[in-house]
Amino acid sequence: KVLVGNLIGEGHANYVLMYNMLTGIRIGVSRCQAKMKRPLCDADFTAKHKFTFDIIGRELTPTAKYDFKFKDYAPWVFRELREHFHLDAADYLLSLTSKYILSELGSPGKSGSFFYFSRDYRFIIKTIRHQEHKFLLRILKDYHEHVKANPHTLLSRFYGLHRVKLPHGRKIHFVIMNNLFPPHRDIHETYDLKGSSIGREYPEEKAAAKSGAVLKDLNWLKRGREIELGPEKRALFEAQLQSDVALLQRLNIMDYSLLIGLHDIRRGNKDNLRQDNLRVFQPETKELKRQPTQIKRPGAGEQDASALRQAVRRSDPKALNAQQGSKLPDRDVSERRHFLFYQDEGGFRSTDENNQPGSMIYYLGVIDLFTPYTSVKRGETIWKGLTQNRHMISSVPPKEYGQRFFDFLCSVVTGGDKSRRPKMWGFTE
Ligand code: ATP
Ligand code: CA
Ligand code: CA
Incomplete structure (x- = not known):
């Protein structure tokens, strides 16, 4: 497996899946995040929050482009983990869902997992098997305890565990974790x-x-x-x-x-191996035309990304370096x-x-x-x-x-x- 990705645009085989994953995260995570913070209890480790999305729209969930169900597992635990790992909640959601752009790692390995990068390359979504999903839930308490006792742990950081269920019944489990590699450095x-x-x-x-x-x-x-x-x-x-x-x-x-x-x-x-790293902004790939409802925060990040994209398009290494050397890394390194x-x-x-x-x-x-x-x-x-x-x-x-x-x-x-x-x-x- 190589760390370059293909941008998922409309028409891509996994576009619907990506749309559903990101919509679920956007709604699920922001709902949990909006509540008052409280100490964790045992039940939080087995909690599941269900959401039903459909094209007509419902009382509690906004209209979506497709029909699907979404489950957020142990949302309070992951909320606390994200905080523990110093992630800003708004930043997390923006990175993943301010635009519906992910890039997919080439062919999956023998495990069959798919890997997706967030558009700014900070987060990785890994699809996992049901067995693996159950296993993570089983060890979640120990993992949580461990990372709290070991703030400098070298173990993967897990930020969320979710499931998308498609109308014909197929279930896709996935976990969100840190990308170890930075967007702003060549990995030699x-x-x-x-x-x-x-x-x-x-x-x-x-x-x-x-x-x-x-x-x-x-x-x-x-x-x-x-x-x-x-x-x-x-x-x-x-x-x-x-x-x-x-x-x-x-x-x-x-x-x-x-x-x-x-x-x-x-x-x-x-x-400039980073151009590989940042293939998210592939010049030849058409950008998604229709954007779903966005969380509004017309911030610097938006502009950086589009300037970066333009720089890649123009293949102007100077502009690219200026972009990559400035705004993107700051956020990531923070x-x-x-x-x-x-x-x-x-x-x-x-x-x-x-x-x-x-x-x-x-x-x-x-x-x-x-x-x-x-x-x-x-x-x-x-x-x-x-x-x-x-x-x-x-x-x-x-x-x-x-x-x-x-x-x-x-x-x-x-x-x-x-x-x-x-x-x-x-x-x-
Ligand atoms: P298998 O079980 O066959 O080893 P897998 O599907 O479980 O494969 P992983 O071993 O988790 O996959 O990861 C495969 C590759 O994906 C890694 O070798 C690495 O290149 C990349 N990768 C995985 N996790 C991360 C991460 N957190 N940051 C950066 N790259 C990652
Ligand atoms: Ca492995
Ligand atoms: Ca594996």
């Missing part, structure tokens, strides 16, 4: 690291041919990459990772990874500055042995948290274990998975404990 290399080796290599020939490929553990090792951190930042990173992994182990989760994007300050943004691992230009900057800043910025976090070690996975462990090294396949029990993940990541930090890396990898130096 992307890795998805698990700490296992089998099947963990992206073909280098293919990687050379296209920028933005998501590389894996073996590419990382073969290219001799390290997370360059001095003693201070290394200790902070290891401590947080340990705490996050302990939660995932306790919740019986596996198959997650550390997603890490590298930005080399010396190389800067001159390659909530990130509260978090240790996201406070340097939206990421975590490298340091040397004397803790002095280096030239790399890491955009990193632990993603894909909805796979519990179920009987299916257990079967995979046994089956694959028969033919391959039992400890090097992705699918191992959560305790072992977490330990291996943690050990591996500690071993790839500069000055980290290389002896933690399994010898059989052959990259232990």
